[in-house]
Amino acid sequence: MLGKDESDLKKYGDKGTALIGRHIVGTGDDAHLTNYVHVDVTRPHVILVCGKRGTGKSYSAGTFVEEIARLPDDIRKNLAVLMIDTMGIYWSMKTPNERDAELLKTWGLKPEALDAKLFVPQAFKKEYEDSGVDVDSTFSFSPTDLTATDWIITFGFSPIDEHGIAIERIIKKVRKNMGNKYRIDDIIEEINADERTDKKIRDSLANRFSAAEEWGIFSEEGLSVEDLLAPGQISILDISHFTRTSGAWSVRSLVVGLLSSKIFQERLMARKKEEYGLMTGAMKKTIPMVWIMMDEAHQFLPAEGETAASGALLTLVKEGREPGISLLFITQMPNKLHPDALSQSDLIMSHRLTSAKDINALSSIMQTYMLGDIQDYINDLPRMKGAAIMLDDNSERIYPIQARPRLSWHAGGSPCAIKEKGLLGDDDE
Ligand SMILES: Nc1ncnc2c1ncn2[C@@H]1O[C@H](COP(=O)(O)OP(=O)(O)OP(=O)(O)O)[C@@H](O)[C@H]1O
């Protein structure tokens, strides 16, 4: 049992825990699987899943989500999951993993579809549907959600260069003139009217803002956090689409940043209502505790430099416990992830890593209770997909584990030139 403190363990036992895998005992050919490994998912946590390419990170992260979905209703309804899907791979979880039915049987499990909702950028709904993906809902933001700094960072300017200074002034003006209801067109109009700014800079800004329309994420209504984070709901937010727009990662970061700060605000409010409810017995409607997970976390919250998401994510990392926000970061390169995200992680699941820099990054935060070299633990892992070490801050111990097979279909594997026979009834070409 990982991630649960003594008193919760006494009070709740293994209620509200996720079955992640089995303990590996022995090394090399002698390695065998023993006890089942459960991880607490009912208290706020920061979990880091790392490992080299193709070692099972996205797969294991999906397992955490499956487990939250399998919690008893009375626990599950107090949680909501937001999966930030950077690769567009998680929609496949709505299909049972028939491919691994035999393997699942050895674990006493059966293929099972995940009950999840797929959200895509409003403007691209049709494209997804045309390619055969079942879309449940769309997301969009109102331009009024963005501060001047959000625009500046997303466009790649600095608050102190000419462009940045002009944006700051223009957004202030639009706000003053139009209050909290304006569209990108209104910003462009204000840019064109801004005589104080050099014509060349005005033109370049106007271009940027019209290009922003093409990101396909803006609408007047904006986003309803209640829809995205309904009690017990698993929401997959596909932001893989932005590869074709210039600066894909800056637009993705903007989306993650806007969401993170909205969720933080909503949960702070929700906590007040929950406390009020506890004191008076009068329960008010709130959004549940939230799990936010993201692949390629070092792109959003890098060790060096700033993105449109890093401020909001750092706030969640440092202050998310109180409002009940959990994070699950996935990265190939823990060394490139912001050190605060590393040091605040209370559970690390590390698949095979080989770069000395990345191993050192892990060692540096676990040194307080590490007996041996982390490299040795990793070397001892059997060479199987899904083998990992778990570093648990709560028990201050390290466990080698084999991650359990997935109940739902994983679409993130590498393509193979030799085609498998289709399992869904239709022919694979
Ligand atoms: N626990 C597991 N049991 C069985 N197979 C697994 C397990 N974990 C991973 N695999 C297999 O390994 C493949 C690669 O896993 P995954 O897509 O999670 O890699 P990744 O670490 O996210 O790679 P990348 O860094 O390229 O995103 C999966 O498609 C799956 O076939």
Ligand SMILES: [Mg+2]
């Ligand atoms: Mg992956």
